[in-house]
Amino acid sequence: MKKASLTLDPAFRIGAVDPRVRGSFVEHLGRCVYGGIYEPDHPGADEDGFRADVLDLTRELGVSTVRYPGGNFVSGYQWEDGIGPRAERPRRLDLAWKTLETNEVGVDEFAAWCRKAGVEPMMAVNLGTRGVQEAAALVEYCNHPGGTYWSDLRAKYGAKDPHDIKIWCLGNEMDGPWQIAHKTARDYGILANQTAKAMRLVDPSLELVACGSSNRAMPTFGSWEAEVLEHTYDVVDYVSLHSYYRPKDGDFASFLASGVDMDAMIESVIATCDFVKAKTRSKKSINLSYDEWNVWYHVPGDEREWVTGPALHEDQYSLADAVVVGSLLNSLLRRADRVTMACFAQLVNVIAPMTTVPGGPAYRQSTFHPMRLAFQYGTGATLRVEPTGPQVDTPDFGPVPQLDCTATLDEENGAAAVFAVNRSLTEPLLVEVDVRALKGARAVEHVALSGADRDLTNTAEQPDRVQPRVQDAPVVEDGTLRFELAPMSYNVVRLATAG
Numbered sequence: 076m077k078k079a080s081l082t083l084d085p086a087f088r089i090g091a092v093d094p095r096v097r098g099s100f101v102e103h104l105g106r107c108v109y110g111g112i113y114e115p116d117h118p119g120a121d122e123d124g125f126r127a128d129v130l131d132l133t134r135e136l137g138v139s140t141v142r143y144p145g146g147n148f149v150s151g152y153q154w155e156d157g158i159g160p161r162a163e164r165p166r167r168l169d170l171a172w173k174t175l176e177t178n179e180v181g182v183d184e185f186a187a188w189c190r191k192a193g194v195e196p197m198m199a200v201n202l203g204t205r206g207v208q209e210a211a212a213l214v215e216y217c218n219h220p221g222g223t224y225w226s227d228l229r230a231k232y233g234a235k236d237p238h239d240i241k242i243w244c245l246g247n248e249m250d251g252p253w254q255i256a257h258k259t260a261r262d263y264g265i266l267a268n269q270t271a272k273a274m275r276l277v278d279p280s281l282e283l284v285a286c287g288s289s290n291r292a293m294p295t296f297g298s299w300e301a302e303v304l305e306h307t308y309d310v311v312d313y314v315s316l317h318s319y320y321r322p323k324d325g326d327f328a329s330f331l332a333s334g335v336d337m338d339a340m341i342e343s344v345i346a347t348c349d350f351v352k353a354k355t356r357s358k359k360s361i362n363l364s365y366d367e368w369n370v371w372y373h374v375p376g377d378e379r380e381w382v383t384g385p386a387l388h389e390d391q392y393s394l395a396d397a398v399v400v401g402s403l404l405n406s407l408l409r410r411a412d413r414v415t416m417a418c419f420a421q422l423v424n425v426i427a428p429m430t431t432v433p434g435g436p437a438y439r440q441s442t443f444h445p446m447r448l449a450f451q452y453g454t455g456a457t458l459r460v461e462p463t464g465p466q467v468d469t470p471d472f473g474p475v476p477q478l479d480c481t482a483t484l485d486e487e488n489g490a491a492a493v494f495a496v497n498r499s500l501t502e503p504l505l506v507e508v509d510v511r512a513l514k515g516a517r518a519v520e521h522v523a524l525s526g527a528d529r530d531l532t533n534t535a536e537q538p539d540r541v542q543p544r545v546q547d548a549p550v551v552e553d554g555t556l557r558f559e560l561a562p563m564s565y566n567v568v569r570l571a572t573a574g
């Protein structure tokens with residue numbers, strides 16, 4: 076069997092893992108809101124109409140932050156439609172997803188849902204069809220204590236205390252021609268700057284995210300970030316990144332190596348941020364908010380009438396998809412020093428790790444598992460591991476390391492974890508880890524997502540077909556931890572240390 080090697084050493088610390096990388100995304104799209112987090116007629120709905128099973132799974136998954144309300148949806152959204160007595164809220168045509176929006180759920184309901192789920196809200200403002208005034212008004216509605224038009228309205232509608240929402244996205248994918256009102260980098264940069272200033276005048280404690288490119292294939296990728304940041308560097312804290320992956324033309328080798336593309340995107344955006352930092356002679360660094368990422372098959376929906384909560388983009392994820400998601404999680408953890416926020420898209424039903432049956436149960440998709448494992452055990456700080464070993468050939472990326480690996484060390488809890496993906500479809504891999512620098516290291520457990528059928532999915536009837544399984548106990552001998560990776564597998568190997 077071929078072998079790969081790496082080293083775990085506290086001296087090779089990259090940066091603390093920010094809990095906000097465990098974020099997700101709830102958009103008014105398909106059945107994410109209506110029929111996902113909110114289904115008032117469901118037998119398990121709580122007094123606010125929220126599905127208790129979805130709340131439970133969100134907590135089990137370990138989600139820290141949830142972005143809302145879009146996505147493409149936000150670029151045509153009038154947030155005022157979603158406040159006040161439900162019966163008086165307007166029904167509107169959502170042009171982004173050809174959906175009938177009833178506005179039964181708006182910002183107050185979302186904030187209430189976040190409190191129940193124990194997650195931090197992350198709001199996006201509409202910089203497509205709207206601008207500075209509406210964004211500042213929304214901050215006033217959400218965060219101002221009282222005594223003004225918007226804050227008193229919030230209190231009148233039941234939320235006496237401010238929602239105190241700290242993280243705000245200045246629009247969404249504003250480079251994308253699919254938006255009703257997309258912009259040039261210059262126009263967006265100027266608008267984002269003005270909006271940021273107004274929002275910060277209302278609440279100086281906000282953390283703001285400027286829109287980066289919609290994906291790495293956009294022809295303006297790179298120049299968009301540079302120009303937008305030149306206009307906004309001093310007034311924003313993060314720039315956004317979005318990436319979705321799927322196998323193309325049956326090329327599973329490249330699909331399994333999707334993390335190579337994500338790594339490249341991260342390095343490229345960091346370089347652009349630091350270039351603008353030098354150019355503007357700024358003292359602060361801009362960090363990365365990877366606020367949409369996932370596997371997404373982009374199955375076109377059927378022609379339909381204007382309805383609420385149609386089943387859109389309900390991908391059924393396979394074992395292979397879960398392994399790729401694991402490898403994308405590795406990429407996010409790998410640059411913990413700069414990727415300090417991330418949101419997998421989306422939380423429920425829409426390209427999601429959990430699916431609900433209308434009136435019935437909710438179940439975990441295959442992709443739930445790598446997320447839960449990485450969120451639970453990827454704590455403390457990321458370590459640089461510098462693996463060496465065999466390579467696999469891929470049509471898209473050329474030869475890539477067979478082992479995709481990162482590791483974290485949580486000194487406070489005396490725990491370390493190695494997150495390892497075997498990118499070979501056919502070959503197992505032996506991994507040897509030099510742990511001599513970890514005081515008192517002993518192996519705790521090796522769990523893996525693997526199997527012969529890469530297309531295997533979970534279903535409502537068989538919800539546990541794809542799930543992590545405990546492997547042979549790994550051992551540490553003479554300062555070396557050894558374990559085997561099955562072909563095409565996602566693995567978490569945990570260690571206890573003496574601190």
Ligand code: AHR
Nearest residue numbers: 145146147148247248420
């Ligand atoms: O997450 C689905 C969609 O993908 C979002 O609405 C948009 O921002 C992205 O293109």
